[in-house]
Amino acid sequence: MASDIPAAFQKELTCLVCLNYLLDPVTLGCGHSFCWCCLCVFWDQAEEPARCPVCRQQSEQTNLKTNLLLKNLVSIARNANLFQFLKSEEQWCGTHKEIKEIFCDADKSLLCLLCSQTDEHGDHRHLPTEEAAEEYWERLANQMRSLWEKIQEIDRSLQKNSQGTDSLMFYAYQRGDMMRKVYQMVPPLFQEEEIYYFDGIIKEGQKFYKLIQKRQEEMIGKKTVLRKIYKELMNMCNKPDVELLQELGDKLMRSEAAQLHIPRPLLPELHARPMSGLMDWLNHFKVKISFSNEVSNQHIRVFDDVRSLKYRDDGLYVSLDASPSKYFAAWGTRAFTSGKQYWEVDVDSSWDWAVGVCRDSWLRKFDGLLSDSNRDSFLLVCVKEDNHYRLWATAPTTPLYIQKPVGRVGMFLDFHTGSLSFVDVARRSLIWRYEDGVFTFPVKPFTCTGHL
Template sequence: MDSAFVRCSPNRLICSICEDYFTDPVTIICGHSFCTPCLCLLWEDTQTSTCCPVCRAISQQMDFKSTIFAKKAVPTGESTIYQLPSSVKQICKTHQAMKSFFCPADKSLLCLLCCYSPGHVTHKHCSVKKAAEHYRENILMQMKSTWKNKQKNQRNLNKETKILKVWKVMGVFLCRHQLVQLYMPQPMDPQLSTWTISGMSERLNNFRVYITLEHKTNMCDSPLFEELRRLQCSQDTSHNPASLEFSSSWGAQIFTSGKHYWEMDMGHSCNWIIGLCKESWADRNNMLLNSEGIFLLLCVKVDDRFALFSTSPLRRQYIQRPQGWVGVFLDYEFGIVSFVNVASSSLICNFLSCSFSFPLKPFICYGPK
């Protein structure tokens, strides 16, 4: 039966790599079989995914189970893989006979007569075919073990490589995060510089008016300054300063047109307000800084820091607090209100492009020094 099968399908017993009968055949996932040594040598140094040499199908892992059918189908007679070449080296020079036996004691080939010679008669001998099969099986077992260990080491190496890549990515991320934190804008309290404007005082004096103050009132802990303190201490809601006495006054003049300039000595007061407001706001009991029609410059002290604010809308002015005289200039037709540091002849801030459709009154409020 075996010989009949060989005659009908000889190609099924041939390895497509070495083109010889199978030696320890192995079947991979796609169904093709090869010699185990041939496949190991082919896949040993491959850098890409292992694939079948016949159909190129990807094989992620190797099945080392021998194909029993292929082993049984190999001819039992003298096979090509075991047949020794007929050469001078295979002929015994002493007895001129074929060396068909192997002596494991001294690892040499012997003819039949040499086996009974005095030097080998006490040794155990075996046929060359049997010795070759024995050593072949040992070599194949070692190759399988080496291959499996190599595959295991490669998997461990791949795993460690992935972990190393993850750590490298995390390292780059942490480094970038630290750099971002390093270069992120830090909270600061900038102080902008002011410049002296030559001839400004002379030009403004052409529109000087003298303000008569009236409606003086005393307020305990003015709500105007409380609103500024909350804005200045937005990060410290527990701030609760002691109540202070403030003096507020409105000018007797009402401006509905023209250009007007007046000055007020704020002395060394730490908390003060100066500017213009519409008459309806001045008559209210709850004067709020977010109301319309008020053009004020405000100074407030919280702890040991001074801050300047302007209204319409309420915003911080990052310049040094003026001490002494502060000037106020109004150009009703062009919609301009300006505040001047008289001592340094410099501009503090401007209200530009305003549209005045209501009378404006001077307003001043200051607290203790």
Template sequence: MADAMETLQGAQGETSCSICRSYFSEPVTISCGHSFCRACLSSTWRVEARAISCPECRKVSQVRELPAVNERLVHLTELGKQLHSQLLQSSQGQSECARHKETFKFFCEDDQTPLCVRCSQSPEHQTHRLSPIEEATHNFIENLQHIWNHWGKCFEKAEKNIARKKYGVEWQWMIAEEFKKVYCFLLEEELLCLEGIRQEQRANQDRISQHMRILQDLMLELQEAGKEPNLELLQDVKQLLGRSESVLSQWSKAVIPELREYPIPGMIEMLSRFRVDLTMDPVRASPCVAVSEDLKGVNAGEAWQVETNDPEYSACYAVLAKQAFSSGRQYWEVDVTQVPQWMLGIYTPYLRRKRWRNVDSCASLFLLQCVKKEEVYCFKTHPGPLKHRMKGPVPRVGVYLEYSSGTLAFFNVLQSSLIYQFHSIPFAAPVIPIFSPGPPLPGTKAGPMTLCPVDSHLCVCCSSPL
């Protein structure tokens, strides 16, 4: 036990302040390596007028401010206090058994209690691990020394790392490099995409110019034909009419551009962070549509009769979402694989009174519409200038809303490409998503327009939700 006390006294010296001779309280370590209580060091430094030096080795410090509390030394001090308390209890406790009045000879490892010979032979300790008092004390001293050495090494290593400022430097550099790679990659993709758009615009302009020349030539030919004698005119009329019909049939393809797909890597994954779980409100649904029981799908009803092409009127055949948004960012996806014609967007009761381009009679509705004409799908916005065509349908549409900036964007989820974006909409009231599964094609029965679950993804190889 005497050896244990000597070891404990040595350990206590390492966790005691040389000024107050007590265990450290908020220990701080100065540049020379010595440690003191923060309050003790502060009072000592205040007394010295010209130079600030270590109270123990008298080495002058170049830093006049108190260092931060040494958390590692705080933990070491607390450990020393606990070990000191345990050893004092062991050394200052009763030296004999209170029950049998015999000297303690054994130590029970399971119960951590000293035992006399008669206690060690009792049934309750028959299966326990017992050690002689001297052996148990020796083992305790070894464990104490091992723990002390381990914490001392950790403390020294921590001091060196702090001095070298190693913590976090490598990670900061590596993470910054990875973000730089992503930025450079996206910048290259952006340049390629913008160059593709410029080439497409030039091609569209050349195609329209070429078609205009064909129309001009045909008009001149028709004018010349009108001056010919009746018999010759009748002989050429069939050929002229055929050519006129052929040129006019190509007019829509020449004037209406094709909606190209320009994938934006990682865009859908980024927007998915703002996914919201929407449901449709049967109370705010047109009688011409039917909402499913789970409030996730809507079908065009048999009573739907399209009598006008007015977008605002067509939007009356729709259903509103139960949710309304007046702040933040939201993103939702809609499956339209079973609906050849559809309309998606938002509704808001009113907008702020300010100039905003493309404002018209349906300014409180901002919609993307898909209309099928023969084998071509036409995409339009209301309001807005978009009027493009595609050879195939878009199976799933993503809708992104950012209230503060007035942004509403539509995405082709399968291709991770932008379809159209409204921006700087002067929202002044809550915004409600709107869904319209039509108008239905004559003689066909379309399936439902469905809200996608927040955790669903679209498989690129089969264009079906997983």
């Protein structure tokens, strides 16, 4: 970094990780500054909360913005160093004995003004060398941010994909078992050929399982490639300006090409197989439900809680840090304490919805929070995630890999067995059935929606 720039000034513009000029500088709450890319790699490799690499103070903020003041000061220092380099006599044009102050973007060479006007270079894109260097450093910083975000995206996808394998097969086996139990409840409606549905569900789940494993391998392979390219770009941060101008172009093209086709996590969805005679049998127990105690509450967090579900080594937990949303909730006017009841709720116009039954005590203290240990609410929850929908059951919170119902959802409450079943009315299909004996206390119908 030798130049007329004072050494003390250059030190303040140096990353304390890579010891080069700060590239895309960010400043932590403790006041220490680093290259954005260096800090990302440091935090990625650390097995602890995000901390400053120098003073070890924990950083409360990880989504850091560029420090524009430092960035501008680094630019001034870089330009001064480059000018000192170019004006040295050994760097002059050998033909015209002038400073090579022009950069030819076509063949990545430094030219004097006269050389840039020759027939060989006349039609090429030319920039002042200092301006070209700044543009290339900016392109390098932007490409590294883009590449790192893609790597993190793949990490998140790998996590989602791995989460889906075991829970998918759990749901497939559970669904087959649930259908058997429902058929046992209505033996006159049982049709012999439908026994094959049970095996078909398992085979469908196994098929998705293999596809998920294959996609997992594709994502790991892509991540390996992107990390290798990222390391190459980090090495470019050590290069002098002239070498950067000459070598960066090819690496940027390779990086951009590698980011074009990122494997996405699969979203397995089992078919909602119809059950012959199911709706005819359920309609024998149909009751009319009136809802009251309607509330519109911006702090109802059922849906944000489900969207925030994460997997850790110690199991499933619910994050309560999601931003509040506005929803409409209501519950039945009377509680059920015995017998068999069946009712339906229209969910077709909702982007998020939850239907089911709840204990009175949960409703009295209702704040819309959902806990994985909560045994007061037994719900079928539909949440919109990006451009698709996911179904979940609560108590405990369980992902359901089945087609989203369209129109109405039916609920069959059986106090004799202490169970609750959810039905896709249009498809005449079982969605989920809680195990026998999950509750013995009075419950009220419950619904919560976000309307379009």
